Amino acid sequence: MESNDYSNVTSQYNSTDNSYYGEPHIIYVMTCVIISISLPLTLVAIYSLYSQVQNNNVAPIYIINLLISDIIQLCCMIIWEAEPEDGKIDEILFYIYYHSVLVSVGFMVCVALERYLVIAWPLWYHVRRTVKISLVVCVVVWTLPLVYVLPVYFQVEFKISETIFAFFLLVPFPLLIFFLGGTLKSLSAAISVSSDEKRRIVGMLVLVLLIYTLLFLPNIIWSLVEEARYNHTFSNLTFMFLEFSPLADLILYVFMRKGAIDKLLASLCCCRMDSDDNSRSSV
Numbered sequence: 001m002e003s004n005d006y007s008n009v010t011s012q013y014n015s016t017d018n019s020y021y022g023e024p025h026i027i028y029v030m031t032c033v034i035i036s037i038s039l040p041l042t043l044v045a046i047y048s049l050y051s052q053v054q055n056n057n058v059a060p061i062y063i064i065n066l067l068i069s070d071i072i073q074l075c076c077m078i079i080w081e082a083e084p085e086d087g088k089i090d091e092i093l094f095y096i097y098y099h100s101v102l103v104s105v106g107f108m109v110c111v112a113l114e115r116y117l118v119i120a121w122p123l124w125y126h127v128r129r130t131v132k133i134s135l136v137v138c139v140v141v142w143t144l145p146l147v148y149v150l151p152v153y154f155q156v157e158f159k160i161s162e163t164i165f166a167f168f169l170l171v172p173f174p175l176l177i178f179f180l181g182g183t184l185k186s187l188s189a190a191i192s193v194s195s196d197e198k199r200r201i202v203g204m205l206v207l208v209l210l211i212y213t214l215l216f217l218p219n220i221i222w223s224l225v226e227e228a229r230y231n232h233t234f235s236n237l238t239f240m241f242l243e244f245s246p247l248a249d250l251i252l253y254v255f256m257r258k259g260a261i262d263k264l265l266a267s268l269c270c271c272r273m274d275s276d277d278n279s280r281s282s283v
Contacts, residue, residue, distance in 0.1 A: 027236065031081055031243055038246040039074050042067050045253040053131075061134040062114060063256055065141070066107035070246035072100040077243065095149050102145035102168050104245060105216060109172045110137060111252065112208045115201045116179040119193060120186040144168075166223035169216050176212055180205045204255040211248045215241045 046067050049060035076097040084090065117125040148164045183205055187198055218238045222228045229235065 062110040069100040069104040099145045099149045106141035112179040119183045119190045162223040166220045169220045176209045
């Protein structure tokens with residue numbers, strides 16, 4: 001049973017396995033679309049954000065690392081879709097892919113924390129935000145997922161390894177909720193932050209929480225509930241959600257850019273204010 005569980009996980013992206021996928025051709029097409037859109041756009045986004053870091057702006061560092069982890073995931077997906085004959089390659093890609101997935105979750109938390117500190121602790125953040133500290137945090141985030149990868153490599157009991165995986169995915173959930181709630185609570189006190197920046201920060205935190213909830217929470221259920229692992233439909237949906245992660249992370253890059261997104265958020269806020277005014281006047 002233990003070996004069968006591992007084989008199910010490592011073969012999840014093998015589109016020729018008709019017993020695992022009900023509609024392998026649809027999944028193959030969707031995977032190709034995700035790769036063709038995400039890969040070039042992610043490379044462009046990394047180049048653009050790197051130029052901002054060179055100007056002593058440390059804010060994009062976590063986004064850059066998040067996008068790098070997405071690049072690794074996309075490369076693994078490309079090789080999987082090429083259907084390598086050597087089973088050892090699939091096994092190696094499994095370790096690399098899930099390591100990068102956990103890394104991306106870690107940097108989503110870092111992005112949310114950094115945005116929270118801008119609003120809640122602006123003075124402390126401006127003093128402490130240095131490239132050196134950011135690089136140390138990046139090393140820690142890239143290293144921590146080895147706690148899951150190494151037990152899997154040494155064939156630790158499947159339930160234990162999947163519990164570790166679920167723990168890594170579950171811990172960020174209350175943190176992301178706390179960062180969003182703390183940011184909303186501290187908005188009025190953040191005098192040094194412009195209105196456009198406040199809207200962009202809140203929008204990014206809401207987006208991070210939404211991406212995490214939609215794409216990663218199903219994997220927690222899959223890891224903890226044994227019946228879910230043997231439900232092929234749920235398994236297909238769960239792993240397809242992971243494939244959408246690199247595409248969803250590109251939206252975070254958009255929220256780092258000033259311009260059109262500010263107009264969109266401002267219009268949404270104005271619509272909300274208008275609806276509030278109308279409801280008050282009717283009362």
